[in-house]
Amino acid sequence: MTGPAIAPAYAGVDELRRVARELLESGEVRVIIGWEDARRGARPVFITDPAEADKLIFDTRCVHNLVTYLDPRRDHVSELGRIGLVVKGCDAKAVAGLLRESQLSRDHVVLIGMRCGGVLEEGELPEPLALTPENVAPRCYGCDNREPTLTDHLLGEPQPEPPRPVMTIDERVAALDDLPLEERWAFWTEQFSKCVRCYACRQVCPLCICERCIVEKTQPLWIESAAHPRGNFSWNLTRAIHLAGRCVDCGECERFCPVGIPLSLLNRKLQQIVHDRYGYTASDDPENAAPIGDYRLDDQQEFIK
């Protein structure tokens, strides 16, 4: 049995390099943030010299959500000057999230959108593999933003739909929902007990924007900082609900988790909740008000006595 084939070359890469070079040469941006090829696969790259624009790549290994560099916590990045950022559709939703919450000035960034046909679950590969049900990032299935609209340049050919993964995230969430309460509790407490509290999920998240995170407030201590099951439950729950109605499902928290907690299930459940209750779906339209922080007089209240 042979492994998955190498993906056909992405047609928009030359255009991407040309646009990046022109933006840098004209001085329109000071830095381009995109992906480059490295020994262990695609990785983020900052390019300031127009001659280096040819380093840029775009293929199925470009899993990283580079919008995390626009996070206001990283003011050393914004100090570089106006940024040209290469984005996929999911990444563009994160940019919209920052704009919606006034965390970013639209003038500060030039968005180079790539038409996307899905990415690999794991991007650390020497060659870009063609997507198969086994290797595709599950979140890509059913993506509604493969052609981002919140862009200044939209590049690449229209891409085919990503394949259906062996088990979709929705199916995994539904399987958990079907379990009795005690078994769900057992599942999640076991998952959370693995947590080492490295906060990689928070650091990589483009929308975890608090300058001082609640978990670092120790007077009073809201969330126990030791990596034991009780504090871990509190932390993982808090991280998730602080992103309710804000998460764009870029999957970076789960990908970065060193112990493999299935955070995407928690995030997806929250997306389902805000969709079912408030009809909200994350989009790359900054004018689309987020559900938490907004309200309607006739919101559901069946759970209130």
Add this chain to the structure above:
Amino acid sequence: MNSQHSDTFEPRITAFVCNWCTYTGADLAGTSRLHMASNVRIIRLPCTGRIDPLFIVKAFERGADGVIVSGCHPADCHYTSGNYHARRRFAVFHDIMQFLGVDPRRMTFSWVSASEGAKWKDVVNETVANIRELGPYEAYRALAPDAVEPWPEAVDGLTPAGDQEPAAKEVAS
């Protein structure tokens, strides 16, 4: 859990209430001498909009078996919209806690106005009855078996819950 706890188990319930409606309603219940279970410790906050879901988590961490969150009815908020914001926040919290395996009966959400002393009594009694049925929240305590801080048996001279046996029995029936 089952009703085997009913005889000896006194639920510990923390209530987070808004200053303007439910706290005043609970006060009315008291001044009206309404009989209700004495298992609830009230924490008064300016508004339901001030109640962070983390408060509920913290209550469970400190050994609460159940939590009540209560405030002004829609359109009655002293700050116009605090309860509307809270309603969305707690709807999401209520649903995600169920997904994580927390029994929704451990969390009671209610609207109790300043004139609804009788409703407050009912909310308290129903919650206490529910938690009595569910039993102590051992599953949450098992997350940190050695770390549960002692629950105050008496606060500000109030009688410990155990002394209220007749009232508690009435509630359980």
